[in-house]
Amino acid sequence: MKKMIAISFYHALIDDEYAISQSIMLEIERIRKKGILFCVCTNRTYQEVLEYNKDFPFIDYIISLNGSYIYDVLKEQCISKKKLAVSNLKKIANLFEGHNINYYAEDTIYQKSAEIEKKDIFKIEIEIEKEEEKEKLNKINVNSSIFMEKDKMYLEIVSGKNSMFSGVDQIGLKNNFALSDVIAICSNESDYSLVTNIPFSYVVKGNCQRLEQATRRRIDQNQGIELFLKKI
Numbered sequence: 001m002k003k004m005i006a007i008s009f010y011h012a013l014i015d016d017e018y019a020i021s022q023s024i025m026l027e028i029e030r031i032r033k034k035g036i037l038f039c040v041c042t043n044r045t046y047q048e049v050l051e052y053n054k055d056f057p058f059i060d061y062i063i064s065l066n067g068s069y070i071y072d073v074l075k076e077q078c079i080s081k082k083k084l085a086v087s088n089l090k091k092i093a094n095l096f097e098g099h100n101i102n103y104y105a106e107d108t109i110y111q112k113s114a115e116i117e118k119k120d121i122f123k124i125e126i127e128i129e130k131e132e133e134k135e136k137l138n139k140i141n142v143n144s145s146i147f148m149e150k151d152k153m154y155l156e157i158v159s160g161k162n163s164m165f166s167g168v169d170q171i172g173l174k175n176n177f178a179l180s181d182v183i184a185i186c187s188n189e190s191d192y193s194l195v196t197n198i199p200f201s202y203v204v205k206g207n208c209q210r211l212e213q214a215t216r217r218r219i220d221q222n223q224g225i226e227l228f229l230k231k232i
Helices: 008-012 022-033 046-053 086-095 133-139 166-173 189-197 209-214 224-230
Strands: 005-010 037-041 063-066 068-074 078-083 103-105 123-128 143-150 152-159 183-187 200-204
Touching: 005 008, 005 123, 005 166, 008 037, 022 037, 022 123, 022 224, 037 189, 046 063, 063 166, 063 224, 068 166, 078 166, 086 103, 086 123, 086 133, 123 133, 133 143, 133 152, 143 189, 166 183, 166 189, 200 209, 200 224
Parallel strands: 005 037, 005 183, 037 063, 183 200
Antiparallel strands: 063 068, 068 078, 103 123, 123 152, 143 152
16 A cells, blocks of 8 residues: 655646645545545645645645755644755856846745845745756756746756655655655656656646656546546
């Protein structure tokens, strides 16, 4: 029996109206009653995901900010966090001068580099026009991915030690289960480390070409998630 489900928040768990259907919530409840942990992976803060956990608690762990901050929901505490190096913050700000940039702290988003002095920054999000701009980061020790939202393209940057996979790995070590005990449902480029490292990883079709090129394990959009969960 599997020990944990790790699912991408955007483009997988929530729909286009930023809601989770009741039928999916009931499937998650059934799975958790079997003793399987439920983990949500997000590129945003863990507090944003917790808003969905208030009325119908269904989450055990949240891997937020692309693996930079891991939150234990039941114990209400952070179990791991790794910030970006200050030197890299300055380099990135210079490389993308003139772009719209968001600096993610644990629970605050800053939009001006002058505001982040002496702050722990876990992720940078930059609005870009083309994927090739990602190449500016080639000589910097960071982990980056592309995220699409409402026809806008964003470059997401975290420490080179952080990824969705590193988050799953740490939760597995904490709970004494192997990577083969995890099912990953992926939908964004930031999930690439899951697809390439988790044996039972699946991709939601139609969201990220790079993920679909990495595996033949695919889930249809719309009712596909619910039907997949019913089989667990």
